[in-house]
Amino acid sequence: MNIDEDHPGFDNEAVWPRRLLHVPSMTSYKWAPGNRYGGRQNPSYIAVSYTWGRFQLRHPDENPHVCALPIRGISWPVPRVDPDVHFSVDQFQHVIYEMMKTAERHYEFDYTKDQRTLQKTPGSWLVRPLLRWLERHRMVYEFLWLDIACIDQRPGPIQMAEIGRQARIFQNAAHSYVWLSHLSYDILESILDNLRVAVSGLDQEPYNRTEPPYNCHTWISQAIQSIGDLTNDPWFKSLWTLQEGFMCNHAIILSKEGRVLCDTSRVVVRSFSLDNLFGITYSIIQWSERTRTPCKDLELLRLMDLIHKTGLAALFCNNPMGLLGISYNRNPTNELDRVYGIMQTLGPDFRVGTDSTHRYTLNELENEFGDAILRTCPVLSQMHVHLQAPAMGSGWRVQANSRVPWMAERGDMFGWNCGNRVETNIEISPLALCSLSTCNVGNTLWARISGKACDFEDLQRGWKSADNSEYANKINQSLWRMHGCTDQAIHMIALDRGTYLDPQPPGLDILNVEASHELAAWMTEKSRRHKLVVFLLGQCSFNMEMFCSGVIMFKREEHGISHWCRVGICTWLYSHMREEDKFHPLWSLLKGDSENWYHIEGLFG
Template identity: 30%
Template sequence: MFPDPDSAPEFDDECAWPRRLLHIPTLTSVPWAAGNFYGSDCEPRYIALSYTWGRWRLETGDRVDVPALPVKNVTWDTPRVQPEHFTAAELRNVLESAPRVFSESQDVPDALIEYAWLDVACINQTAGAVEMALEVGRQAKIFKGATMTFVWLTTLSENEYLAQREKNEQVAKQKKALATTRLEQQRAGWDSIRAEVEDLTSDPWFSSLWTLQEAYLAPHAFIMTRKGEWLDSMILDRFIEYCQLMQGIVLHDQLYAPDPSVRNDECLLKLKKALDHSGVSGLTWQLPLTLLGAARYRKTTRAEDRVYGIMQVFGFRLGKSRPGVDPSRKFDMTELEDELGRELLEREPIMSQMHIHAELPPVGQGWRITSTSEQTRKLRLISYGPNRPPIKDLGVQVQLSTVNLGGTLWGSFNGRLCAFSKLAHAWESFGAFGSGNGIVDLDCSQHTIVNNPKQILQEALDLSYSHPDAAVLLLGKNDNLNVALGLLLAPRPVEAERLERADIWQRLGLCEWSTRAESAAGTDGETDTAALYGGTSSDWSSCTGVFG
């Protein structure tokens, strides 16, 4: 029925189909053939399974009594996994259960899907295999092409989960009934939400970087228990939306609570931490950089997987997964992060800078994402909420690329610069509540929750005093939304002298402001101020330079 793997035709790497699919009834790995045939089936529907196993892989000779999934028609050894994590029988059971669950959910119980994409059965597991490197770079196509993706939580029991959820709800009711203040009632609610989030996200699936990428690519996945049950009819995007809503509530309570002590309340901060560690807040936007904060909490077997495990959300094929590259070549983290940064810089210049460095990056590397990057924490352009983030509607106002200086890859720009002090003092002249006020979010700074316009203004003024030579590079703006975004830069005199260039800058962070020039009293601002905010006044000059 199925072709011999050694006689399979050469694969078309540009096609939208996987190199192989697993025929579930026979556990046969079937190679692709021209016309998108798998055996005698043309373009069959298939499910995809998102799960984690690499940290529990058994080495050759370890626990030889533990069997692997008996996949037929492959030239590699199917990996064996510690049975405490899951057994081969349990993996087979979930593969057989998933098509049934999906068909019943669609009210077509007889129309079972017979194929699955399962990494250990469909990607050559031989170390250094060309197919492995190339197929890792095609995950976006594979997951988007699946009829349905299933998330397998291998530590979860449906009965235990539902019982624990009911217990959490009862505890919350008791706490609220005993509460004597509004804050105590809020704490009871925060604790209940945190417990529910932690109960579900304690599963190892929520700690894997590879599955974070898969969640982004397939947010409508069904969530399955270890026994192959559909967990309380739960779909991943419902949980994502729930966490997103809770994140919005947390930020609202921190920003607008009448009592300032609420902002640092222990219960509220614990809930925020649980949501951050869940790694799903922000996924509803389909904005790749919202994954950065979550990625810091995810685990990988190899350091380089921090790039390979997330590159597909940007649509990139990097390092050894790039077609034509020797798959046996080793790429170090600097090379991979440079490659990811360069692709992002050139294809999505605004998005490439929508992050904050939690730690000071090495000289010359501040232009790109690093392993300690986080999504920007304050800017309204990327604030939490159910709607489309305004960043997607900004018009690009700059050209960004890279240049090699002294063996280090730096970012380079061609755009408009303005002295930051000019903007900051214009905001000051309109008063803290003027509509032209701006927000700064600085690299390597303590994250402060801003709930006071005067505090927002003071942070900007403090920066203008501590860095009087700081400049703003206009990244993008939208006149309909009356918003502009800039990159904060400061001269690097030491590197300028060493590299014999005067145009070397350090990235300080990001800056966002309203392009409307109205004072707190509501009167029109000066024409010059409106031009300043819009990036068209004589205060802005066309410049080229290097930053990092």
């Protein structure tokens, strides 16, 4: 069947869905010319992210008394969900009606200045009951994008086409929800309150390292418990919700009953969203970069591992390169969904595995995924680190064991222009300065690189001299200090695991001047037998600041193939090395223009 056969005249590149569910009548309406649904033109609609696939009753004789959600206007059977392990039809219907109400279901006059205690004012007594009544009975929206009502559930080109348009659909919605269907309002509120308290306790650790040691373990344990309780909800285990959570980070969180929670941490109270949750998690990560708790402390390792494996860290980042790794912590029905289920995070037009005549393997699909990123966003394609040594020839691409280091959390600074996760007015202008492509050697897809490189030792000395120069104090006022550090070096390094530089000495992963230069010096000394070079990926300017990014690598020969092998990535600031028309002698080196930089090319992987 042609993908337009069911919807003549429909533009597959449009932002509008093929169908929308009209909730008052529970009717799924097709798109019609003029963006009409059931006679309504350009209707405002909301979208919801939830999970049901693993709880589906797949055979008619399995719990035959369980009915499906009643939806009119469709020709496919609506999936039935097992109410004993997930949610009932009545619960689902109730939550759908709740979603049709205003997104901000709270009243600011109810709160005192500390925003935690109800204020019983005349307005509260007179107006609040009226608003509550309106909230209980009035629908603000009529249309909902609900997957089982708006995507043909029968496998085929129409289904695949609409699945491939979810980025557009969510982005065009008036707003979106995330339904945590296993957590009641009271339990969810308690979990989030406990998590806030734990983060507040961690943040009290002094920045000054001359202070007496601070005991963080009570707060670490509380954070582990809270995050564990929260992410036990099935929404955090589904693969497709990983993509939806990344694309709609402003989505409002709904409890099991369909109630919203309030974020009272702001001056103006708002409904609690994924953004709020990810921000709380990021506070833990910021604390982890400066804490004096030993990095091998078992409780600390457990906390950070939980944050990364559940996806909370990757979902905070404005960089989609960590999502493939998170997809391996989730259990899809189809292995290929590890790629299909996240590819739209790279952009609404980003599609791989589109050849319907070919039966893809997961490795082929991951190669195509990595190749597409390499060609469209060459700098971004390297902004991750490997947690395990990749197979020979595949080190160029993002892997199942890839993770985004915090120096690369801003994908918009590395050429990815689809991110909306950082609310800032800073003008950002990234520029790629390399050529990356792929080629087949035997049965392996390799990358081929061409561009400038500099000996790591030369750059390491330049970083050290720059931080010892009269210009160094300018970095203290720079936006380069993005990690809440008291002091930060001109450069940042993130190393891959599984190389000859692994493990690195303890204490050198802290983002401050001393540790950063000690790490670079240790790498130089450790690499006497391996000539490390930095391959220049690109530059970026942001609000009068400029920095470069590169891949750290060395030349090796394996099985008769000479190639460049990466050991990590690095970024370094250089804009502060000038004052008006006066340039520091290190300016050219740090910008990538000096005679220290020379041309290299070859296989990379």
